[in-house]
Amino acid sequence: xxxxxxxxxxxxIKIFLAFALLLVFLSCHEISDNKIVTNIxxxxxxxxxxxxxxxxxxxxxxxxxxxSCHLGNINSxxxxxxxxxxxxIPGNLSNASKTCSTTDCHHSELSRINNSLMSTNSGxxxxxxxxxxxxxxxxxxxxxxxxxxTAAAKHLKNxxxxxxxxxxxxxxxxxxxxxxxxxxxxxxxxxKKGKQPNINDKYHPAINLNIDNNKxxxxxxxxxxxxxxxxxxxxxxxxxxxxxxxxxYRVLMDGRIFxxxxxxxxxxxxxxxxxxxxxxxxxxxxxxxxHQEQAVKIQCIDCxxxxxxxxxxxxxIGNIAxxxxxxxxxxxxxxxxxxxxxxxxxxxxxxxxxxxxxxxxSKLNQKLFYLNSAKERCQKDKVHQSLDCGMCHTSWVTSxxxxxxxxxxxVKIKGKKERGKWYEEIGxxxxxxxxxxxxxxxxxxxxxxxxxxxxxxxxxSDFKGNKLGHDYTFLRLFAPISAHTTTSEPxxxxxxxxxxxxxGYGKGKLRFDMRSKIWTFESLYALSSQDKLPLDxxxxxxxxxxxxxxxxxxxxxxxxxLEDRKKILKVGSCLICHPDNKIFRKKMISGEYSILASKCIxxxxx
Numbered sequence: 001x002x003x004x005x006x007x008x009x010x011x012x013i014k015i016f017l018a019f020a021l022l023l024v025f026l027s028c029h030e031i032s033d034n035k036i037v038t039n040i041x042x043x044x045x046x047x048x049x050x051x052x053x054x055x056x057x058x059x060x061x062x063x064x065x066x067x068s069c070h071l072g073n074i075n076s077x078x079x080x081x082x083x084x085x086x087x088x089i090p091g092n093l094s095n096a097s098k099t100c101s102t103t104d105c106h107h108s109e110l111s112r113i114n115n116s117l118m119s120t121n122s123g124x125x126x127x128x129x130x131x132x133x134x135x136x137x138x139x140x141x142x143x144x145x146x147x148x149x150t151a152a153a154k155h156l157k158n159x160x161x162x163x164x165x166x167x168x169x170x171x172x173x174x175x176x177x178x179x180x181x182x183x184x185x186x187x188x189x190x191x192k193k194g195k196q197p198n199i200n201d202k203y204h205p206a207i208n209l210n211i212d213n214n215k216x217x218x219x220x221x222x223x224x225x226x227x228x229x230x231x232x233x234x235x236x237x238x239x240x241x242x243x244x245x246x247x248x249y250r251v252l253m254d255g256r257i258f259x260x261x262x263x264x265x266x267x268x269x270x271x272x273x274x275x276x277x278x279x280x281x282x283x284x285x286x287x288x289x290x291h292q293e294q295a296v297k298i299q300c301i302d303c304x305x306x307x308x309x310x311x312x313x314x315x316x317i318g319n320i321a322x323x324x325x326x327x328x329x330x331x332x333x334x335x336x337x338x339x340x341x342x343x344x345x346x347x348x349x350x351x352x353x354x355x356x357x358x359x360x361x362s363k364l365n366q367k368l369f370y371l372n373s374a375k376e377r378c379q380k381d382k383v384h385q386s387l388d389c390g391m392c393h394t395s396w397v398t399s400x401x402x403x404x405x406x407x408x409x410x411v412k413i414k415g416k417k418e419r420g421k422w423y424e425e426i427g428x429x430x431x432x433x434x435x436x437x438x439x440x441x442x443x444x445x446x447x448x449x450x451x452x453x454x455x456x457x458x459x460x461s462d463f464k465g466n467k468l469g470h471d472y473t474f475l476r477l478f479a480p481i482s483a484h485t486t487t488s489e490p491x492x493x494x495x496x497x498x499x500x501x502x503x504g505y506g507k508g509k510l511r512f513d514m515r516s517k518i519w520t521f522e523s524l525y526a527l528s529s530q531d532k533l534p535l536d537x538x539x540x541x542x543x544x545x546x547x548x549x550x551x552x553x554x555x556x557x558x559x560x561x562l563e564d565r566k567k568i569l570k571v572g573s574c575l576i577c578h579p580d581n582k583i584f585r586k587k588m589i590s591g592e593y594s595i596l597a598s599k600c601i602x603x604x605x606x
Contacts (some may be wrong), residue, residue: 002244043067043074050580053190058327069099088594091184091207093119093166097263100412108319109283113183116284116295117167120144123291127553128152129278131454131475139555141290151407153461155422159414163219172197172259174205178255186209197389209327210364211274221252223452225398230273232263234398234431261431262395264486269369275362280345291554293480297340300389301485302347306374309358312339317346331366332359375490381589388448390434390482392490397434397449397483401536402427403456407463420463427456433495435538437506438564439481442555444536447560453479455535474530477553478504478538488491493585499574502557504538512573519569 033209045066058071067074072086075448090099093114101110113119125142129135132152156581161167167181174191183190191205205520215228220227225235233250238257243569248260266276274282281296289295302310314335317325321337325348326538336353338358349361350371358371373379384392392481404427409420414495434449452473461471496502500510500521507524523534523539533540539559540550550560560568571588580586 011027024174045070045072045074045075046085048075048079048221050066051433052204053202054195054204054206056206057206061363064105068102070601071098080296080470083514089169089172089185091182091189092168093183094168098373099404106184112284112286113165115286115288116165116282117292118282120173120288121123121160121164123155124160126290129155130553131458131477132460133473137291138553139289146485151460154407154420154463156406158422160423174215175218177217177221180275187215188248198411201398210323212364213271213273217353224479224481224483225480227273227396228258229261230264230265231266231487232261233258233395234261235429235502236595237426237429244326255457262485262487264484266486267489270365270367271369272364273360274364275349278345278347285345295341297345298347299341300393301374302338302340303350303360303371304356304374304389306379309342309352310339310341311336311352312344312346315591317348317459321346321348328363330490332360332368348582351582366505383589387446388439388446389437390449391447393486393488393490394434394449394483394486396453397481397485399430399452399536400427401452401455404459405456406459407461409462409464430536432507433499433500434481434483434502435478436502436560437504437538438476438495438558438560439480439556440553447558448559449483450538450552451481451483452479452536452538457530461571474528475550476528476531476533477523477537478559479552480554480557494572494575494579497568497575501536503565503568504533504534505541506538508534512569512576519573550557 043061043065046061047301049061049066052061057063065073065074069090070087071090073084076082077082087095090096093110096110096113100106117123120142121144122140122142123138125144125147126135126138126140127149129142129152130138131154132150134150134152144156144161145166147156162180165181165183169179169182173196175186175189179186183209186210188207188211189205190208190210192203195202195203195205197205211232217227228235233445236249236257236259238249238259240251240257243251243257250258250260252258274534276298277296278298281298282444284295285297314337318336328349330349330351332351334353336352337346337348338350339346347360349363350358350363352358360369360371361367362369378389405422405424406425407422408422411421434451437450439446439447439448454477456475458473458475459471460473498510500506500508503510504523505523509522509524511522512518512519513520523537525535525537527533528535537543542562543563545558547573574584574588
């Protein structure tokens with residue numbers, strides 16, 4: 001009898017909560033004939049600001065009032081008292097708990113954002129501290145707001161601090177290339193084209209889900225430069241007067257000059273950043289992560305399968321995905337979605353037609369794209385199973401070498417009492433194919449594309465607070481990269497097997513002598529006085545990896561082993577004699593390499 005009463009009581013609670021949620025939804029968000037039905041009490045704000053335009057439906061003050069975002073005194077008709085406690089720019093993380101993230105609105109979103117890498121910058125902080133010798137490894141959680149007064153902290157504040165969501169948006173205006181931070185407004189604030197903040201024209205920007213690539217560009221056109229890469233631009237060290245054909249160059253608002261390159265195949269098709277990256281990738285999943293590879297869920301293989309799609313039923317997609325699906329009102333109904341291999345996250349802008357043909361919908365224009373599975377080579381190739389997709393399908397990467405970092409303690413920071421600032425002197429920017437690197441995790445090895453994360457000198461001698469490590473340090477650290485320069489056609493066999501850059505030796509002449517049966521390498525760059533390697537190299541020619549050397553700031557990431565480099569060059573010597581023999585190459589990638597090699601007089605003598 002008691003169990004029955006408990007069940008009835010629980011059922012009554014569920015019915016009551018469901019009814020209460022329904023009333024809230026109907027009172028604030030239900031749209032009928034494009035007009036919002038609302039029961040809110042009229043605020044005094046609207047006595048003066050009744051004719052404001054530009055709002056999105058769900059953030060119209062006729063539905064949620066003005067004070068939901070801006071606070072203030074809604075019961076006063078006097079300007080001075082009505083504006084007491086007003087927040088002019090809501091959505092900064094410093095005020096989001098009082099504005100966007102109240103219990104009536106986006107409460108769960110704020111906790112996700114505060115734990116996300118977009119807010120903590122944990123990986124950036126830990127790697128910076130690693131290169132400054134302030135930590136012995138990067139497998140540590142940090143928060144950009146909790147750094148103090150060390151050399152690395154000062155460096156981050158001088159050059160990196162603005163690129164996180166906690167950085168305050170302090171003025172009105174649309175997002176530009178120079179925009180940084182802004183909390184919720186970093187993505188969700190939208191001005192109409194040509195509109196600027198002007199209180200006299202009664203225009204108010206919209207708060208909505210129209211997140212175009214410009215929202216990402218301000219921060220992601222730096223460091224690995226994935227925003228510029230995606231659009232087909234690589235950074236140069238050119239000066240304005242060197243530009244002859246302006247159609248082949250782009251000058252950013254900060255003065256940096258980029259040259260035209262091949263755009264990402266997804267950008268060429270018209271896909272936006274958010275078409276691949278869900279809110280889980282961007283705003284976080286609620287957990288604290290140390291590095292980007294842990295936080296980002298989407299992978300190439302989620303959409304471009306080699307076997308079967310990972311699917312999830314609509315009823316099991318979770319609250320975050322369900323909200324996105326409902327708000328965007330996709331035109332193509334489906335009962336199942338593609339789910340990511342990592343953490344089974346539903347991609348609610350995907351689906352399946354009756355014949356199980358997978359598709360993806362662009363989130364802003366609702367354009368339909370049918371998805372292609374991986375090529376037969378990826379499905380059946382026994383030789384390249386350890387390759388990351390980006391190793392073959394990255395058309396180019398940016399690289400920077402020969403840079404110098406030093407501290408000037410005579411500089412006075414504007415508006416602050418503190419003195420001193422870190423400066424970077426750029427050496428050389430290049431556009432090239434990625435280097436092959438070995439990533440070890442849980443006993444498995446994956447060959448991933450890499451770039452020079454930093455080949456530079458770090459001079460800490462003038463930083464008075466420097467108590468750790470040496471005053472003068474030379475760094476040669478490569479980093480794994482998802483360059484966002486995807487091409488549908490894979491790179492050629494020669495571009496790995498006969499390519500000195502791909503092997504980690506840097507630019508130069510890699511030759512195989514048929515008579516001596518020996519490979520030789522002549523570097524384009526002179527050897528560095530610090531470690532006797534070519535300036536752009538990751539590993540020395542015919543040298544083995546040594547655990548005592550710092551190869552990368554990323555745990556478990558190394559250049560190719562000497563054994564693997566020898567295997568790759570053996571195949572390279574085959575390609576010299578058989579450059580266009582498709583039958584021969586098919587036999588090699590099908591696993592018949594050892595049989596062919598045993599019959600080759602050249603390979604047996606290498």
